[in-house]
Amino acid sequence: MNFTRVFAIVLRQFYLVSASFARFMPLFIWVAVDVVMWGFLTRYLNTVAAAGFNFIPAMLGAILLWDFFIRIMQGITAAFFEDIW
């Protein structure tokens, strides 16, 4: 593996994201929306769930992280498709 080439690809994404508000904001906006939505859901589920290990917040944290990575993946894939198209 050539790390200079890997860095080149990372730099390309950095150039794209840093130059475009439309690319930068969705990375955080959708995660923020998810935090609010799942936050309310967590509060509700905590009121109806049994006492003990609090599984629900742990699972919701994982979902949010997963969603964040999905947004990143979509951003990179869209940039890649733009190149090919």
Place this chain on the structure above:
Amino acid sequence: MKQSVLRVNNLQKLYGDTIAVDDVSFTVAANEIVGLLGPNGAGKTTTINMVLGVLEPTAGAVSINGTDIAVNRSLALRRTNFSAVYTPLPGNLTVYQNLHIFSLLYGVKDFKRRIDSLIERFDLKKFRFTKCGVLSSGEQTRVSLAKAMLNEPNLLLLDEPTASLDPSVARDIREVIRDFAVKDGAGILWTSHNMYEVEEVCDRVLFLSHGKILLEGDPKILPKEYGKANLEELFITVAREPLTLME
């Protein structure tokens, strides 16, 4: 005799029963510009793609600077580059950003100096921070050629580099490429449908027809050898009546 930078031996590409390239062999020497000519579908781009290792040949071998591309593609392509009008650089990055990223991909040492010298050479100073997507065809071609010269290639593959350019810009581009072959010692494989351009620029031409090399020679002499007034007439004969040239 000049050293060959590209050696193609008995190259063949089959798509099912269709023969795209049929037993093609040729060489390109340092300082030499070789024109790869032929009608649409003759196998020019397929040949270039196999030279670049993008397409795997059905048979035959490609050797660049003495390295077989099937054995060590990375080494073979270290001093090789390619430019074509159908492969513009990403339009959402500026000229400098594109050249910077490609110089990293090619592992160019002292890339800042190299990029600056190419920006100067191709008269791109005022477009340094302009996105490539908003440049005109001629400007994009210049950026693409600057990219192609980043790794100081001794083999340059150009697939119709002046297509869609006006005659004035095309002449400037030809001069830069000619200069590159002479001063930097590069071998160039050039495809074009502009016979005037080929006659002016190429030291030698290869006519491809139905995947085979039909004719080879000096573009200034070849038409007379086959009783044609100029290269364009010879091209038309190759495209329409190739069998008459084989008699």
